[in-house]
Amino acid sequence: MIERYEVESFLVLAEELHFGRTAEKLRVSTARVSRTIRKLERRVGAALFDRTSRRVELTPLGRALADDLRPAWQAVEAALQSAVEAGRGLSGSLQVAYVGAAAGQLLIGITQLFRERAPDCDVRLREARMTETTRWLRDGDADLCLGPLPVHEPDLICGPPLVREARMLAVPAGHPLDRPHGATTEDLTNLPVIRLRDGTAVPPPLPPGPAADSIQEALTLVGAGHGVLPVGAHTRRYYPRPDIAYVALADAPPLEWGLIWPQSRTTARVRAFTRAATDLVTDPTPTP
Structure with missing residues (x-):
């Protein structure tokens, strides 16, 4: 029967595709992760991962096993957590x-x-x-x-x-869009739009601009003239800056x-x- 630590090791490695990160996440050594995966592969009778010096990838068999195991394992974890919660x-x-x-x-x-x-x-x-x-x-x-x-x-x-809040546009102070009647999404079609590195893509047809790790970094890029940034209306209150103007983005849905x-x-x-x-x-x- 497959052991709990084997399932955890396999599913985490299937997500991370990196032995070091998997070991760190499981708080065990890289060698233990490697031994566990080899043991599981011997039990299955075939490779679950293709390994090279540069990358780790799931084999077709490994991908199928991960797809089958993940929902069942989540159900087991949820059932255990429910029991713990009922007790506590x-x-x-x-x-x-x-x-x-x-x-x-x-x-x-x-x-x-x-x-x-x-x-x-x-x-x-x-x-x-x-x-x-x-x-x-x-x-x-x-x-x-x-x-x-x-x-x-x-x-x-x-x-x-x-x-729910209105959407606004952060632009450099003195920018042509820094005007009383605000801006529309059509005004953005020829402007680079700064994005946060959270996997959120700039919707087409807007041209993507540079990426930032935080709202402060993104606003700094705006102030430096590298692009504009769609934000929620609260940003004007919590992040006032002399180099930034916040204008209404009239036709955008609320945030x-x-x-x-x-x-x-x-x-x-x-x-x-x-x-x-x-x-x-x-x-x-x-x-x-």
Whole structure:
């Protein structure tokens, strides 16, 4: 029978395709990961990975095994987590990440309401860059994250939108679009649009500009004249800069914010925190 550590090692390596990162994620040695995979391949009777000095790739058999194992393994983990949660109730701790100052401020109110309802659960807040959120959720460094919606990842759940805000455009101060009546998406067709390194593509036909790791870095690129940046209306309040002008982006859909969490870790604490968030924005002065 296949052992738990063999399944974990195989599925993590199938995702990372790197022995060193897999070992780091599992908190074991690289040699142990290699031994485990070789043992599993002997049991299967064929190679699951093609290895060279430069790359690791799944074989067709390995890819099929990963596709078959992953949902079953997630179901096992979810069942175990449900049993743990049933025993613990709402005690323990929650690690909640957030993207940007505005999300952090909203989380303060959500956390206060949640603590009134679950005083035995410790909530720890941690700011994340957009590029870090999915990794933190998958690695267990965060149980939930408050950030922009939607997130198109099959293993992550997006809760209901908590906040909707108008979209604006950050442009260099004195730019031709720095005008009272604002801009439209048509105005962007000949301008480089700065993007964050979070996997979010600039929608066609807009020309992509340079990439940035954080909102501050992106705004610095805007101020230096390297492009423009679509943002939420809160950015004008939380990131005022003398080299940046924020103009309305009249025909763009609103930006939505909400909680995101891994499907396999939809615990009682996560559900209770999500309910507190929804209650807070529905009635700013709810009673527990």
